[in-house]
Amino acid sequence: MKPINVGLLGIGTVGGGTFTVLQRNSEEITRRAGRPIRIVVVADKNIELAKQITGGACRVTDDAFSVVNDPEVDIVIELIGGYGVAKELVLQAIKNGKHLVTANKALLATHGNEIFKAAQDKGVMIGFEAAVAGGIPIIKAVREGLTANRIEWIAGIINGTTNFILSEMRDKGLSFDTVLKEAQRLGYAEADPTFDIEGVDAAHKITLLASLAFGIPVQFDKAYIEGISKLDAVDIKYAEQLGYRIKLLGITKRTSEGVELRVHPTLIPEKRLIANVEGAMNAVLVQADAVGATLYYGKGAGAEPTASSVIADLVDITRMHTADPENRVPHLAFQPDAMVDLPMLPINEVITSYYLRLRVADRAGVLADITRILADEQISIDAVIQKEPLEGEKEADLIMLTHQTREKRVDAAIVKIEGLGVVAGHVTKLRMEELGK
Numbered sequence: 454m455k456p457i458n459v460g461l462l463g464i465g466t467v468g469g470g471t472f473t474v475l476q477r478n479s480e481e482i483t484r485r486a487g488r489p490i491r492i493v494v495v496a497d498k499n500i501e502l503a504k505q506i507t508g509g510a511c512r513v514t515d516d517a518f519s520v521v522n523d524p525e526v527d528i529v530i531e532l533i534g535g536y537g538v539a540k541e542l543v544l545q546a547i548k549n550g551k552h553l554v555t556a557n558k559a560l561l562a563t564h565g566n567e568i569f570k571a572a573q574d575k576g577v578m579i580g581f582e583a584a585v586a587g588g589i590p591i592i593k594a595v596r597e598g599l600t601a602n603r604i605e606w607i608a609g610i611i612n613g614t615t616n617f618i619l620s621e622m623r624d625k626g627l628s629f630d631t632v633l634k635e636a637q638r639l640g641y642a643e644a645d646p647t648f649d650i651e652g653v654d655a656a657h658k659i660t661l662l663a664s665l666a667f668g669i670p671v672q673f674d675k676a677y678i679e680g681i682s683k684l685d686a687v688d689i690k691y692a693e694q695l696g697y698r699i700k701l702l703g704i705t706k707r708t709s710e711g712v713e714l715r716v717h718p719t720l721i722p723e724k725r726l727i728a729n730v731e732g733a734m735n736a737v738l739v740q741a742d743a744v745g746a747t748l749y750y751g752k753g754a755g756a757e758p759t760a761s762s763v764i765a766d767l768v769d770i771t772r773m774h775t776a777d778p779e780n781r782v783p784h785l786a787f788q789p790d791a792m793v794d795l796p797m798l799p800i801n802e803v804i805t806s807y808y809l810r811l812r813v814a815d816r817a818g819v820l821a822d823i824t825r826i827l828a829d830e831q832i833s834i835d836a837v838i839q840k841e842p843l844e845g846e847k848e849a850d851l852i853m854l855t856h857q858t859r860e861k862r863v864d865a866a867i868v869k870i871e872g873l874g875v876v877a878g879h880v881t882k883l884r885m886e887e888l889g890k
Contacts, residue, residue, distance in 0.1 A: 454488035457771045460520035460551075461495045462542060463532035464503045467556055467583070468495070470756030471530065471763045472506055482764065486771040490764075492530075496520045521546040528770055530763060531555040540564055547571045552774060554766040556583035556759060559648075562657035565664070565671035569784045576778040580766025585658040586611050586735045588758030589751040590765065595665045595739065596786040602741035604666040606706035608719075608888055611658045613733035613753045614649040615681050615701040617641045619718075620731040623689050623698065629682060641733055651680035652701060652716040659703030662737075663714050667707050667795065668787035672714065675797040679717035688810060688881060691852050692720050695836065697808075697885070698728040704886065711796035713803055720808050720885040726750075727888060738888060746889070801861040806835070806885040809853045809867070814875040815842045820851070823870055830866040832858045848877055854885065 461468055472492060475482065483489045492510075496517040497503040503513045514520065521529055521542050529546040531553060533539045539560050544567075546553055553572070555561070561568065561581055572579050582592045586609065595604070610616050614636060621632040633650065636642035648654045660673040681701050692699050697720040706713040721728040726748055730736040735753030740746050752758035773781050783789060813819045820839065827834060833856040842849040855863070867880045 456489035456491050457486070457527050457767075457774070458493045458525050459490060459528045459530060459767065460523060460526040461492050461530045461532070462497075462517045462520060463534070464495050464497045464506055465532065466756045467759045467763065468497070468530075468532045469506050470760035471532070474757055474760045475764055475767075476510070482768060486768045488771060490767050490771055493525065494520050494523065517542055518545065521549060521551065526551060527774070528552045528554060528767060530767070531557060532763075533557070534559070536560055536563055540568075543568060544571060547575050547577055550575055550577060552578045552580075552770045554580040554583075554763055554770065556581070556763060558584040558654070558657040558661060562660040562671060562673040565661070569671075570789075572784065573789050578770050578773065578781060579784050580770055581661070582766050583759045583762035585661055586737055586749070587613075587751070587753040587755060588761045589735055589737065589749050589753065590762065591662070591737045591749050592665065593765070594747070594749060595662060597782060599739065599741050599744065599747070600786070602743045604707070605740045605742065606704070607659070607662050607666055607737060607739050608702050608704045608727070608886060609655075609659065609662070609735070609737035610700050610727065610730050611703050611735055611737065611753060612649055612652075612655045612701060613735060614642045614646060615652075615655070616730065616735070617733045618650070619681065619684075619689070619699060619701065622684075622686050623693065626686060626690065628686055629684055650682050652678045653680075655701060655703040656716045659705055659714065659716060662703070663705035663712060665786045666705060666739075667712055668785070668792050669712060669795050670792060671785075672797060675714055677715040677717070677800040681718050684718050685881065687850075688808070688883060691810065691838070691850070692808065692883075693723070695720075695838070695852070695854065696723050697721060698723050699883070700728065700730070702886065707795075708798065708804075710802065711798040713798050715800060715803065718883055720883055721888055725888050801859075801864060803860050804857055805860070806857050806887075807855045807863050808881075808883040808885055809855070809863075810881040811851045811853075811870065812848050812877040813851045814877075815847055815849050816875065819875045822873055822875065823851070823853075826866050826869045827853075827855070829869075830858075830862040832856075832862055832866055
């Protein structure tokens, strides 16, 4: 059987892992795919590194466009990243009728509608399992394994850097800045960690999962994004005392009013499995009507875990590349002409529960004033903890948990509460999710 020829764009961490795993497990992969899959050309600006990794097993070039224009290449793997030249290369590969595998969540979350339409028009396949949660096969699970279900919501720890930071802050009681420096030293965080710590990376991923779950266009610009850089270690401590863990979650829900698409620090009951995912690991919880809740856990990054997903896509495309395009699995799970444009809910219309922390004067009547404001906004209180002031201080922390309510009611109440003379500074607000029936 004629081998499938692959062109690899970028042989950094994931590209090197892909080349290594494909070589090491070539016999097993061939048995599964039905024919050999071989990388015949690698494009990378660092030619010496590319030659070192490939060891002369394939052609090496610094011209990525020569790869996507090569008539001998059947599938292009794009591992360059970013929105610029990567987009040009992807669209050129599709124009040339080449199937595509990519780990580029930023590109797909931002330009996915254009890219998927181009691929549909040309009859080529795009595999992007590696774009979400590294080695966890969550794309295939949602796109194929749960196809009989009406998916209700997805909540995921889908950024290992932030999960490592939050785990360390909880375990050691350290500040965010201290743990971030340690994460950078250990290689968990980039020199510029903005995309990770501010939630952008997680938002790219949950945007793609929302499209797969609900059959809606990719709409990254509608996502609400809040990172962990302003999270105080004291809130992690108080959450634990109340039986909760704080995780940066990507959440998407289908409600009667529209689709929620949000990323933010979230209190989760410690009894939930997902609340106990620690370190740089990822986990995605999917709630569906027929199967109930399913949890997918594993390494969300790294050379070989991510390569595992890249090669899984290569095998899928190899199996299906001769099939009639009409009979292939749709890129976003639903048939292209059956996609729907549901309204996307702004964050102030979201209904959930809340954790509020206030710094208040230690005097009688304070709690009554605050609860009156909450009652005026129809906000019901679930629990209250008032800490004793430290010796010599006249203020103490007041922590309140609310029942479910609409966010704009909470925001309105916070404005009034911060206007009270007995409240010092700003109110800390964190969202809570039960993640269970």
